[in-house]
Amino acid sequence: MAKVTNKTLAKLIANRISEALNSSGLTLLGYSILSNVQLSYLKSIHSASKPVAVETAYKLAISVGIELHDYLNFEKPLPEDLIEHPKLTGFYKQYKGKRKGYFVEEGKNEKRASQTRKYEREKIKYIINQTDYFAKPRIIANMVEDFANEYKLILKSNRIYQLLTPYVGEQLVKIETTKKTKNGNVSKKKVFKYLGKK
Known part of the structure; x- marks a missing residue:
């Protein structure tokens, strides 16, 4: 099992995932489905306990309509309106209302990430x-x-x-x-x- 050797980078990636979740309204499960990244692996990256492969970072980026170099440019915040990107709107139309746990707003007592x-x-x-x-x-x-x-x-x-x-x-x-x-x-x-x- 690969271990994190660069903790600073791991935390930056974890924060980027949180930022993407906030801007998109997705849960980790939803982001996993959308990006085709295994949920357990995504959770490990999000907790900064595992290093991220370039291929995985690419999947996480393009799934929300962001180029890889922009996704990894930690000095620049992600757009606040990711939810309006065609890739996100298509995903919403496909699964909205099906109660699969892909979207934060589906949780009865769960706040949007920006409120936690x-x-x-x-x-x-x-x-x-x-x-x-x-x-x-x-x-x-x-x-x-x-x-x-x-x-x-x-x-x-x-x-x-x-x-x-x-x-x-x-x-x-x-x-x-x-x-x-x-x-x-x-x-x-x-x-x-x-x-x-x-």
Whole structure:
């Protein structure tokens, strides 16, 4: 059994699969059927416990209408409208309503991937590691709006604080600053800016 030797790459691939699931509305089972990749293998790749073969990455990419080089370009997010690609719409028409477990929305109590805490953690990790968002100091109040507009990530300020905390020290610098009130006075409330480490 092949073992993961490059953990960073394995995690990037796993995050990419999560991103594809979120954008397409597919479950892992649905993605497995659509891409013709064995479910057990796909689960192992998604958990970053097995390395991915180039042929498998190719299947995962083209099945959702993405070229392999774009699928593996981790600096660029996948389109948010994968669900509208002809390959996805055809799959939906074929299996919609058949309750085979191919689509997230079929689960009675299952949220879309974008609403789960796991997805939130993965998306924050992507923003910190794969974008230049934190190249400039950012305050959480601005992140609420930026994340919603730029990354379709709807979070409250306290949740963003929780998600950023594990990265402070190694990947982010937390800088205490001051904020002025409407009257022009310096607020006693502490405000922090987050800046990515170079």
